[in-house]
Amino acid sequence: MKIIECTDLTKTYFRKKVLNQLTFSIEDNKITGLIGRNGVGKTTLLKIIAGYIKQTSGELTVFSKKPFNSLLVSANSIFIDDQMSFPSPMQLHEILDAAGSFYPNWDRTLAKRLFDYFSFDPKHYHNKLSKGKTSTFNAIIGLASRAPLTIFDEPTTGMDAAVRKDFYRALLKDYLAQPRTIIISSHHLEEIEDLLEDVLLLKDGKNHLHVPMEELKEWAVGLKGAKETVIHLTKDKEVYYQNQIGTHSMYAVVKNDFSEQELQQAKANNIEITTVRPSDLCVYLTGETKRGIDDVFLNR
Ligand SMILES: Nc1ncnc2c1ncn2[C@@H]1O[C@H](COP(=O)(O)OP(=O)(O)OP(=O)(O)O)[C@@H](O)[C@H]1O
Known part of the structure; x- marks a missing residue:
């Protein structure tokens, strides 16, 4: 069943089009990673999905509702x-109690x-927590x-490496115990690639790629060897992506649609x-x- 259906979604801030006729759908009980460069519109999209803000045009339904x-x-x-x-007079244990009465599926x-594992003090205040502890x-x-x-x-903003690892492990374990639809935006795809079932990649406000993680792992191959051979x-x-290594070698990343024969030929040419x-x-x-960044240093 589709939980989120999004068609031609556009969001404009002043005159800047952040999301541009974005179309995708997300099925229930999957973990999807929302990936894209800084400022591409991930938070904007997630806020529209959560109902915090409205789109400029296009259709978006969540559980079949706007x-x-x-x-x-x-x-x-x-x-x-x-x-x-959270309201500043509330202590952490009070926030947990309040959340428990708001969310019907709350697991106390x-x-x-x-809370105990991560050593929180029940009497502490949310706005006094460090960045990592807040996250x-x-x-x-x-x-x-x-x-x-x-x-x-x-x-995981501000969390140290050990806490990030623990959090993703807890997420996976709890998801397996109780599957639900989860969307995670992250700049650290390498940390969550074993967790994700699907990846939605945004570029220029559009759906650049929306594929299962397994497919993404096979999507491209890297070729490294003599420059002329790689170019050919x-x-x-x-x-x-392509990057010259020294004077005569090159590394290129290309779509993985090579035939077996082409791959054999490449290997025979020491690629x-x-x-x-x-x-x-x-x-x-x-x-x-x-x-990439090499362009900045080209022909200086
Ligand atoms: N309330 C707002 N008013 C005006 N412009 C905004 C507003 N919110 C976001 N933007 C702009 O929209 C663009 C997308 O922002 P958004 O936060 O959605 O991107 P993001 O992909 O989540 O970025 P990051 O990876 O850096 O967190 C940015 O250029 C941002 O400056």
């Missing part, structure tokens, strides 16, 4: 980011266990809410063929140029 001002959507979804604020035991506390709310649609916008082998291919990590591929796919 999310803006929808009680059904707000009761069945949660939006976690580092901007979450999970909330308490995570951790908000993530606990997101997990324990067990909302049918759980949205994490950059949930990739001349009719979709090239996502090294490698897999491309999804996190690197996403960087190449969303880059402005095929050489």
Whole structure:
């Protein structure tokens, strides 16, 4: 069943088009990673899905309803980011109690266990927490809410590596125990690639790619070897990235639509063929140029 259906969604801030006729749908009980460069519109999209803001044009439904001002959507979804604020007089244990009475699927035991595991003081105040602790506390709310649609916008901001790892492990374990629709936006795809089932990659306000993670892992290959040979082998291919190594060698990342014969020919010509990590591929796919930062230093 489709939980989110989005057709030709456009969001304009003043005269700037951030989302531009974006079309995609998300099925229930999947973990989708929302990936894209800084400022591409991830938070904007997630806020529209959560019903916090309205689109400029286009259609978006969540649980078959328009999310803006929808009680059904707000009761069945949660939006976690580092901007979450709570009334300042409330202590952490009071916030957990309040969340427990708001979210119908709230898992009190999970909330308490995570709270203790991450060594929170029940009498502490939310606005006095450090950056990493704030994200951790908000993530606990997101997990324990067990909302049918759980949205994490950059949930690990400020968390140290160990906490990030623990959080993603907790997320996976709880998702397996209680599958639900989860969307995570993150700049650290390498940390979540084993968690995600689908990846939605935004570029220029559009859906650049929306594929299962397994497909993304096979989407491209890297070719490394003599420059002329690499150029020859990739001349009719979709090239996502190329980088000259020294004077005579080159590394190129291209769409993986080579025939077995072409691959054999490449190997026979001493071309090294490698897999491309999804996190690197996403960087190449969303880059402005095929050489990346090297372009800045070209012909100086
Ligand atoms: N309330 C607003 N008013 C005007 N412009 C805004 C507003 N919110 C966001 N923008 C602009 O919209 C664009 C997209 O912002 P958004 O926060 O959605 O991107 P993002 O992909 O989440 O970025 P990041 O990865 O850096 O968090 C940016 O250029 C931003 O400056």
